[in-house]
Amino acid sequence: MAEQLFVLLIGLAAVLTACGFLLTLLRFVKGPSSADRVVAFDVLTIISISGIIFAALMADRIIYLDVALVYALLSFLGVIVVARYLERGL
Amino acid sequence: MFSSLFTRRQWVLFSALLLFWLILMNSLATDVLITGVVVALLITFTCGNGLTFFTEFRWSREAVVAGFLYYGYFFSELVKSNIRLAQIVISPSLPINPGIVKIRTELTSQMGRLMLANSITMTPGTLTVELDGEWLYVHWVTVEHEDIESATRHLAAGFERYLKVIYG
Amino acid sequence: MDLFIRDNLMLAMLLLLSLAMLVAAFMAIYSKRSLPIAMLAAGLVSLLASVQFLLLGAPDVAMTEAAIGSGLTTFLFFFILGRVRGGANRD
Amino acid sequence: MIKRFLVLLLVLSMGVMFSQLLVGYSPDRQLNATAHYYATQTASETGAANIVSAIIVTYRGLDTLGEVTVLFLAAAIVGMVLSAKQGGQSPTSASEAERQLPPYPPVGELLATGTQLLVPLILMFGAYVIVNGHLTPGGGFQGGAILASGMLLLLLSDPLRTIGHRLISVVESFSGLAFVLLGILGLLLAGGFLDNKILPLGTFGSLFSAGAIPVIYIFIGLKVGAEFSSMLLNLAKTEER
Amino acid sequence: MAYIALATGFLLILIGLYGALTHSHILRMIVAFTVANTGVNLVLVGVGYMGGRTAPILDKAVEVSAAAQRIIDPLPQALVLTAIVIGLGVTALMLTYAYRLYVTRGTLDISRYTELKW
């Protein structure tokens, strides 16, 4: 019983993440200005961190978390690069 | 005794890096410690003006207490305002009233100012756009106060109260 | 966790990522869009590919792709674009 | 347009080829002989927990040397091409327009403080990734890229800063030399080029283990990081030509 | 799962190839090349994948004795790892040449490079 509830909750979480991912992707495709796309890019990387955590949870290996660390520490660089480009500082 | 080798700031950087290393490795074995000390020394030499969370920390009892209180306040604000933003997003009429307001800060330390800007940004509904001298320009989804004084009181005072004690 | 459910979850994640990657790749190629958007979309392809590598059981490759694809490649592209922008199509 | 049609034809034929490959592909159930050897023997032979690292550093070490050479050549050519004097050409309209570029907009206090805060952490994390190459995912290449990312952040926060270009080239040549020397040392003292048994294997799974793999990886990481950094710096210097 | 990865990789290669061959702007060609590069890497990793197995790193979750039954073929991963790093070097080189061309010719559109036409 508890086991089934657990699996159900995990599945619900995965579905919610997927919906958020798809909505953000919609904004990335549609976004009228390039700034909107950069914001969507940022959100996609953050959601990807959750995806990596899910992958680690499913594979049951702690070593996958190192990749999430790289994401958390470095993914903002891309956004800063584009921001500096937009304000003509590159 | 070693104070001639490094300045106090660099010692703090060194200890913070070592702490970070130990948490990362999640172990206290001898080889881990040796490697951590060597690497942290190298990095302290190469970027000596590095800043850490503890660099401008005032090591008094009030500061430590205020640090904990600050985090408690920060997370409660985070959750509360996230829920408020979620309500705004879900409601069909989208009741927003955006604008950029100007608030004043009295903090002078680098870390304190960064933390203030980050805290204001992390509490949804507000977003620091520019930090210029003593003025912060904040984008606010639902503008409630337009003049500087009351906006400062409403947005920054809660965080600033603690940060002034912690960092000055 | 149940092996069957686990495999299906991973499969669904992989499919979603593939879809997003293909969309981003089309955006990177489609020439009516402006150049910065194409570059951003190429960066998105490599970022999502990194998650996919992880799902395919290659954390080393995923880490390389994440470290290189997120910052360095984007920087190179936008840097050259910023230099080039100065001349011909300066707006 | 005839060109576009030809390209479409080429892409379509390649697509047919790929689909044939895809239909004919059946995933293996068992590891093939080489992979089986790596899976069973790596732990006892090299002492490395990360088999990919063991392959890169020892089993296929010569390939890695070649790769580092390719990277070095790429960095050197980037530097050469960018620094070449453009004598003989008439100044084009583009370069004239570039002279009138406005100065950089101010970086702002937030990014400057954030850089001071994050660069030591990024460098430390890069060191962690390099040093743990034989235990967890990571190693010299990833760590080098992370170190270069730290450099990139410095560059972004202060575009006109002159970061120790000399130091970087010294680190680059020194680590390249040390890498080759370690390889030759393996040839002399142990089984072959880049053999890791010149140092004791240690207990499996601890930080000081797997013989020379961490040492070699440290040099690879420094070299890759220095090469990427010199590429970035060479590119960034083109502003004040 | 391997099929999805392979199909995605092949499609990325085709998209990238098409873009690189049809565009006349050099930076767009380089972008398309990067996409194709990612596709190749994805195909290589996908070929190495085996269902129900895990990453080739031995720790508490995968004991040494059970390694042959539990891990994925590590060789393609090692290849792809180096290929990605080389890819960045190649991209940097191409971009440098593009910049150089822009400085000397004043344009990045290859249809305006008239010296080689006849």
Add this chain to the structure above:
Amino acid sequence: MATMLDLIGALLLVCGTAFLFLGGVGLVRMPDTYNRIQAGTKTTTLGTLLTLLGVAFIHPDWSFKLLLIAIFLLFTNPLSSQIMARAIHRNGGDQSPLTHIDRLAEDKGR
């Protein structure tokens, strides 16, 4: 077998991913870029933090690495949002017609 801790962790996961979903909704619904940054990046930050907390409940021995990821997120994420917002403002990005006050533009004389 799933214990009580596992169930609490899974519940936290659902809460966190619900915030991720709301972030996506906000990103799509908000009228201009500033509001999209507001809705997008920060709701998702709380969502990711809750997800990390949930995983820490399921696997208590992972908690140190998860803590580090959370700390990095808390520092890097607002930084990128702020710099992005400033870049949009300097670039003269479009503002929703609902925006009725802009002190920064007044002070910069634009």
